Amino acid sequence: MTDTAPAPGTPRERALRSLTAARDRTTLLTTCVEDPDLTAQHSPLMSPLVWDLAHIGNQEEQWLLRRAGGQEALRPEIDSLYDAFEHPRAERPSLPLLPPDEARRYTAEVRSRVLDVLESASFHGTRLTEAGFVFGMIAQHEQQHDETMLITHQLRRGPQALTAPDPEPAPPFTGPSEVLVPGGPFTMGTSTEPWALDNERPAHVREVPPFWIDTTPVTNGAYLAFIEDGGYSDPRWWTPDGWAHIRRHEITAPLYWRRDGGQWLRRRFGVVEAVPPDEPVLHVCWYEADAYARWAGRRLPTEAEWEKAARHDPATGRSMRYPWGDADPAPHHANLGQRHLRPAPAGSYPAGASPLGVRQLIGDVWEWTASDFLPYPGFTAFPYKEYSEVFFGPEYKVLRGGSFAVDPVACRGTFRNWDYPIRRQIFAGFRTARSEDS
Incomplete structure (x- = not known):
């Protein structure tokens, strides 16, 4: 049975490149509008943008710092707030979410620590770490939420906030x-x-x-x-x-x-x-x-x-x-x-x-x-x-x-x-x- 070949580049290089690209896009999607647009719910079908932002950081913390890095939890008290299965999208605006500045600081702190974990990570030994899978999983997760946030931007009423050729x-x-x-x-x-x-x-x-x-x-x-x-x-x-x-x-x-x-x-x-x-x-x-x-x-x-x-x-x-x-x-x-x-x-x-x-x-x-x-x-x-x-x-x-x-x-x-x-x-x-x- 034939199958596919792996992507080029070392797992560490690919993980760093993918995580960086995802965070650059997240930053664009959450800085192109003012804070009121981040905390508003533009449709009951979607979360407030600020929920997606902190959820991205929380998933990264749980999998790359706690699981892959063996570190103590930074903000264990917010895990349930950003559990997508515990809170339907329509209910998320009523939760005590991190405000935009705090969400940005939290995700930045997580990423800073993740880069240290990545630098010394082993890419062998377990299915989770083999070929950097867990880093790739989180990069994909962030990009999927970036697409979700872009959908929210399309639903959002108001002047144009994003441009592209x-x-x-x-x-x-x-x-x-x-x-x-x-x-x-x-x-x-x-x-x-x-x-x-x-x-x-x-x-x-x-x-x-x-x-x-x-x-x-x-x-x-x-x-x-x-x-x-x-x-x-x-x-x-x-x-x-x-x-x-x-x-x-x-x-x-x-x-x-x-x-x-x-x-x-x-x-x-x-x-x-x-x-x-x-x-x-x-x-x-x-x-x-x-x-x-x-x-x-x-x-x-x-x-x-x-x-x-x-x-x-x-x-x-x-x-x-x-x-x-x-x-x-x-x-x-x-x-x-x-x-x-x-x-x-x-x-x-x-x-x-x-x-x-x-x-x-x-x-x-x-x-x-x-x-x-x-x-x-x-x-x-x-x-x-x-x-x-x-x-x-x-x-x-x-x-x-x-x-x-x-x-x-x-x-x-x-x-x-x-x-x-x-x-x-x-x-x-x-x-x-x-x-x-x-």
């Missing part, structure tokens, strides 16, 4: 609309990627029949055709739960869209602009993605189909780390890391295409799949069951690929994300598929 303009994509992925076995998941999280493991063989998959994610322009054809008012395209949900909440377009006369506008990080037709559609829930696919005479790909399209090299039979190969993502491969605050036009990043020519499988938008979030055969929770195990079941749908808001450390061909099928605030879009004979 737009992606490079791309010529209109004129390639084939879909690609045939041959049937047969492929290796799904990983057993060797050093910082892979528990739900990505273990590597195992899946048999996948041949199928067609969209070459690019579904665009705003294509989705607009669904809207204009009455897609939101026709129950034929919706599951019963989806139809009930959009009717109950009077949903008629992607989140942040509104019609102004004959034009569709969207709000993006404090700026109102015309909806760009060539960008992948964003801020749609699973029900909307599924309904569009039905309307188009297609379906959402399964998680196994998505991963085969993203990792399988038909020429060698090998599963690669990324669609383009085993090299870590570079700017010419994918739109990642908050370099931009929007998806790139559909068909961008030809250097990041899969061997079969499927584009933008990594970056730009998370992609909904048809699959429920379930464990792989032989799954073992590590290092704690609350990361993945407690979420397994039909309540959650799997998303793949990562968005423009995802850092490369938390994005790879095996990485699995999941959420409720009603979620729209996340940076999610989709592509469609069909069976070979359909």
Whole structure:
């Protein structure tokens, strides 16, 4: 059974680089607004930004200082305040949270001590320390919360607080609309990627029949055709739960869209602009993605189909780390890391295409799949069951690929994300598929 190669660089170098990049981004996201915006709850779906900030520090303290470094707790009395399972997001503003300045001092003190631990850390001996896994886990955790904070910034009302250059303009994509992925076995998941999280493991063989998959994610322009054809008012395209949900909440377009006369506008990080037709559609829930696919005479790909399209090299039979190969993502491969605050036009990043020519499988938008979030055969929770195990079941749908808001450390061909099928605030879009004979 073939599997992936480890990332280049020593574990210590990679850990330092990843932790530093995460903290630089956290600092940007928590200093670009005034303190009242940090302590406010901009949506009941999200925590106050200041909760995320101190939670990042508290997780780092628990795992890198106490567990990896064997140090005494700095602030044991706040552990329960920043336990995500103990306090739902809607309740967090009422907690006695650390104020912004104190949260900054706390996270800075933790990081200062962590750097000392990292300098002398062993990268052998236990599964937690092997190849610096625990440092990678915490770097990924911080970047995941940075994406969460960016979602909060998008929900936030008020003047623009974040800026970034737009992606490079791309010529209109004129390639084939879909690609045939041959049937047969492929290796799904990983057993060797050093910082892979528990739900990505273990590597195992899946048999996948041949199928067609969209070459690019579904665009705003294509989705607009669904809207204009009455897609939101026709129950034929919706599951019963989806139809009930959009009717109950009077949903008629992607989140942040509104019609102004004959034009569709969207709000993006404090700026109102015309909806760009060539960008992948964003801020749609699973029900909307599924309904569009039905309307188009297609379906959402399964998680196994998505991963085969993203990792399988038909020429060698090998599963690669990324669609383009085993090299870590570079700017010419994918739109990642908050370099931009929007998806790139559909068909961008030809250097990041899969061997079969499927584009933008990594970056730009998370992609909904048809699959429920379930464990792989032989799954073992590590290092704690609350990361993945407690979420397994039909309540959650799997998303793949990562968005423009995802850092490369938390994005790879095996990485699995999941959420409720009603979620729209996340940076999610989709592509469609069909069976070979359909």
